Structure formats: C-alpha cells, structure tokens
C-alpha cells in the first residue's frame with residue numbers, strides 16, 4: 571500500500587528565519603494587532619522563549635511518481651512551496667514562565683496552509699516541549715472577534731477563563747484561555 575509523506579516539517583527557529591516570520595505575522599494579523607518588528611524580535615529573543623517553525627516540504631520529484639516509488643504526497647498540488655510562497659508555512663512562539671506555565675505569544679499559519687492540521691502540529695509540539703520542562707499549564711490571549719482562533723483553541727480543549735477589556739490596541743477585548751498540560 572502506498573505510504574504518505576507529511577506536507578510540513580517542524581524545526582527550531584534560526585535567526586535567519588526572522589524576516590519570513592515577521593512577514594507571516596503581518597499576513598495573519600491586521601495592523602494594530604500584528605506585532606511591530608521590534609516587538610516580535612524581543613518576544614522571540616527573550617530568555618526562556620521558544621519558537622518552532624514549520625516548513626513546507628518540497629514536492630517529490632516527478633520521476634518518483636512515474637517510477638512509482640510508493641510515496642504519495644499529501645494534498646498535492648494545493649499546498650506546496652512555490653516562487654510566490656515562502657518556504658515557511660507557520661510558527662509558534664511561546665514563553666516558559668518561571669511559575670511553571672507556558673504563555674503562547676503567537677501562533678501563525680499561512681492562509682494557504684490552514685485547515686491542514688499545521689496549527690495542531692504546532693500546538694502539539696509546543697505542548698510536548700513544555701511538558702518536558704515540567705510546565706503544568708499553557709495560557710494565551712485571543713481577540714474576541716478572532717472566531718477561527720477561538721474555534722481552534724476550543725477544539726484543543728482550552729477553557730475560556732475571563733475577558734480582558736480593550737486588551738488589543740486599547741480597543742478590542744481579549745479572552746484569556748488556559749489548558750492544563
């Protein structure tokens with residue numbers, strides 16, 4: 571039976587990734603909510619901060635398919651890196667707090683990569699890393715009007731704890747959510 575190859579590969583952040591992550595954050599959030607360059611840089615570089623990056627896997631050689639290597643790409647050709655699409659498909663940045671919990675700074679999935687479980691892969695990889703650091707919980711803030719992110723966090727078992735009034739830009743409320751690890 572043919573096997574499948576994943577369309578994304580996760581790895582640790584490297585400094586050279588920063589411009590691509592900044593561009594992706596701008597694509598994912600509207601002005602006023604997206605981080606400025608210095609904000610994002612300081613969040614990524616602060617102590618006990620971790621960033622996991624997802625790359626699109628290169629499409630397999632046509633030759634592989636013709637010769638029937640038995641390896642089938644998932645979702646080809648809709649989701650692939652290309653000249654107009656950066657190699658980075660998503661990332662998550664989180665901070666390990668001394669008190670023993672993780673705080674999600676941001677999780678960004680490229681619009682073309684959404685609903686292919688990349689957000690789930692990033693949350694799972696983050697949770698595994700936090701558990702290894704003996705964190706007992708993960709927390710986050712999400713804008714009340716960010717319905718897709720709310721649905722995503724609900725699906726992952728985060729609990730809505732309280733509203734943080736005018737958290738974003740002193741205008742938009744946020745919901746504070748938590749999940750035990």
Ligand SMILES: CC(C)(COP(=O)(O)OP(=O)(O)OC[C@H]1O[C@@H](n2cnc3c(N)ncnc32)[C@H](O)[C@@H]1OP(=O)(O)O)[C@@H](O)C(=O)NCCC(=O)NCCS
Nearest residue numbers: 598678679684685686687688689690712718719721722725
């Ligand atoms: C939120 C986000 C990270 C989700 O990433 P993703 O890779 O699309 O998520 P997944 O494919 O792993 O989704 C897992 C599940 O979450 C839920 N979900 C995700 N996006 C959803 C949407 N737009 N509407 C409803 N449910 C959604 C679904 O239950 C989904 O499972 P399904 O596809 O089998 O129905 C992505 O939409 C994103 O980057 N948004 C912009 C940035 C952002 O808002 N980040 C969160 C900041 S707090």
